[in-house]
Amino acid sequence: MTTATATKLPPSQHEFAEVIHRLEAGGAMLPDTPENLMQIIGIYKAYAVPMDFYWRDLLYIAERVFLNPLPFFKYFLPKEYLELHNHYAGDDADLRIWQKGEATAHPELLAFMEKGETFKMPKLLHHLWHDRVNMEFAEACMQAMLWHGRDMGWGKFDAYLDTPEYKAAADRAIKAYFKGNPLMLGLYKLFPEMFIEQVRQLSYYSNLGLFWEVMAPVFFEMSDLYDSGGIKSVPDAMNFLVNGIFAVAGRPIYHHVYIGGEMYEIIPKSCGFTWLYEAALPYVEAVFYRTAPFRGTKSYNAQVKQIPDEQKDFHYGILYADVFPVGTAGIPPTLLMQDMLHFLPPYLVDYYRQHCRGEDDALIQLGITFQRSMYCVTSAVIQALRGALLYPLDDPNPKHLQANRDFFEKQIDRFRRPEARLRDIQSQNYR
């Protein structure tokens, strides 16, 4: 029924014409090979397990830990949150994305939280030895969203954080939280903006937690489908993501805090914030594209403007990252890579053993695989945006097709700079 759209328009003159044509044919930025597919599905599953921890802990911090001045145990996820039902898995799901899974924490995650990389110890020892899920990565993603919030052009979440309604709601919650604590209340009177800013940060915790609550079952379902043969190609995987994006687009984004048994709505659901506009798109923009400059074994020269003046020109996200572990949170995602290392499916472990330095540098190999997979996710976002805001790929009107192409080209233009890894992922040798 659909004719190949590539024949309706003359070939693109863009530097990445091949990628543009692939997108116009319904594909992804990542080439469609079985090796790529195996890599990305495997890494999605390895990503989803720690993500299960991240979203639960993010919500725990946003909702319960709240303004605790000394949150020493904020990474110690209570049973209540481990058993919190994911809204998109299990029998009582709003929309059951992960068909075979449970709504509570993933069993592999629970097994890892018991033993870590070493052996079964009291939780405190695991925490101090840093033999745990690296929650610092999730917090770094949250900070990226907070820091780039206003400038991104997506959604109304960040603007709402400055409104009087938000401040009033935050004020109520702060007073309730510190009831009976004259020291903190006194500090609040002296420095109200400081506390409100902390609450804003906590709202972003909630935002990111609700975002990832959706992504985890999506990735688990993709892994299950791949294992059972339901996903046979990279475009299949991408289309699953596109459908997932639309299906959950309307999910509300809110910030509820539980203080003394009562729920305080800092950002109520009635604000109308959606998962797509207020969580997913800002997240992609902040974490995939922008983030913050690489910290670690590299210094920057301010005089030659090695760091862009405008935040919107930042290009330090996962799509641009040089995936070498440097130990800091944020991008490059060293901490996430270490988390993913614990949950790799066996076929990926074998695959990494056969290349480069085998097990010794599996960390970097899986980091590069992760980069490929995030290009697939970004392709899904681009295709979803095209689907929402532009025309179908098989639209008969050439002006519409040209509009599509212009949109694709503008998106791919962001990957023309030398740091972008779009070029590298076209080859299988980039490991």
Added chain:
Amino acid sequence: MADIVDIAVTADNFKTLVAAVQAAGLVDTLKSPGPFTVFAPTDEAFAQLPPGTIHTLLQNIPQLARILTYHVVPGKLMAADIAKLDSLTSVEGSPIRVSTADGFEVKNATVLAPDIEADNGVIHVINRVILMG
């Protein structure tokens, strides 16, 4: 004449739209004097959205209301009026790009039937659900 809601109800191909409006609690708003210009997606338009989209929206009324109010512009703007403009501001707050150069187009939707007049406004039938951004 009938108001906007009545026209939608009696017509054949706005079942999804009517259900959504009712679920979102916007019936009274759209029955009020207004006037409003409504870009009404057909049932086929809603069907084009991937499965689950409407399901999730129906579970979350404020979010649904936001999508619906994006299809409404205050004032009664006929096709001729719109032809003079580049962009309209929806009730939701975000802008809607319009063009009449190559057929009557509202964002990425084509108007199938313009200028369906109602008591409290005008309906233009579109073939896609339009979204912000």
Added chain:
Amino acid sequence: MLSTLIWMPMLGALIVGFLPGNLTASRLRFIALAIASLILLITIGLLSQFDLTASGLQFQESLPWIPHLGLNYQLGIDGLSLPLLALSSLLTWIAIYGSHEVERSRIYYALILFVNAAVAGAFVSQNLLLFVIFYELELIPLYLLINIWGGPKRGYAATKFLIYTALSGVLILAAFLGMTWLSNSTSFDYEAIITQGLPLREQLILLTMLLVGFGIKIPLVPLHTWLPDAYTEASPPVAILLGGVLAKLGTYGLIRFGLGLFPETWGIVAPGLAIIGTISVLYGALSAIAQKDIKRMVAYSSIGHMGYILLGGAAANSLSLVGTISQMVAHGLILALLFHLVGVIESKVGTRELDILNGLLNPIRGLPLITSLLILAGMASAGIPGLVGFISEFIVFQGSFPVFPLQTILCVVGTGLTAVYFVILLNRTCFGKLDNYQAYYPKVTSQERLPALVLAAIIFILGVQPNWLVRWSETTSTTLIAAVTINQQVAINPPPSTDN
């Protein structure tokens, strides 16, 4: 026992060269390594039986050979030659262990063992002509080793090396002949040569010929121009032998035959020698700072560190001579480690350019252990306390400062400059961010790691327990100096003349 150290490696060379059968490179390496291990064991035996308190030669052997030529098979060892012999045995073992998958292995290992035999012979000879024979014997094997297994410019480098070193051999032979005939001695035996009676002018001419001859070998600035090419083009094991062992032939000859046989005139040439030493130190360091090739940088560093040896020798007191001998050993160890590590880096990364190398300390895709040891070697070379380089340099400075204060201070500045170029080397090579595009290096094998670890351990242990290095040479240096001081005093305060 000393003869064994000459004839065993020669026999070993013949075995490796002519053993029948189609032996693989690794098998031949194993055989050569076995022979080298045997040599090392004998050397350790020698060390254990050496009497630390006895001055004079030990383990002497004496056989007349060609008496009417004055050539006798006289061997003996003392605190000057023993540490160098030990160094030679160790570095031969390291060089053989560090060679792997060499083409034409038979001749390669045979040549290395032959060089070891010749060097051992040179160190233990107590007959001047015998010394020259062994000195010349190592020439052709080294030329072949550089020319066959070297880098792209090896032909040029090997030929230059051959010409320079042959010239040095000629000068040394001429000096020896002059010394023997002019002093009317019956043979070339070391003990038989007395130069004190000769007129001052003749002594100076002979000593200068010796200085130039050995100065080419050490090398000293401005006779050094063969070294950067030869060291850089030679393969790492050969470079280890060149810099670690062969260069010490030069300094050994200078002390043994220069200081030892010309006690009267040594004091006259000493200030000039100290200046040349200082120039070598500063020139080597400054040239190293300018280099963009890390192996060439190490080569120039070698020139610089030989300058300290000369400074200590020029000062000619017992402390500075101990420092000189210690610096010979320390320099050999550190240089061997540096060449080995640079060789590993080159073989894994594929380049030696400072502009390209970066970020090798990366634990996952870099060469973390090798670069860590490179940092250690750099520190040792720069004289950081706790490592053997500090010990030897400090003793040299301590001994030389009373005699040549200005030159010593300039040499200390040179030590500081060493830190400069090593920081440049380490900063560019080890630190920084390894780039994804380039970083698909093969893993470092344990065979490549072992020599580096052994050398690093020795450098560290001797740095922390310097007595184990220094005690061999203390008695001998006192003996050597005794002759110089007495004769200097005699020269300065001549006995009252009997004519009146």
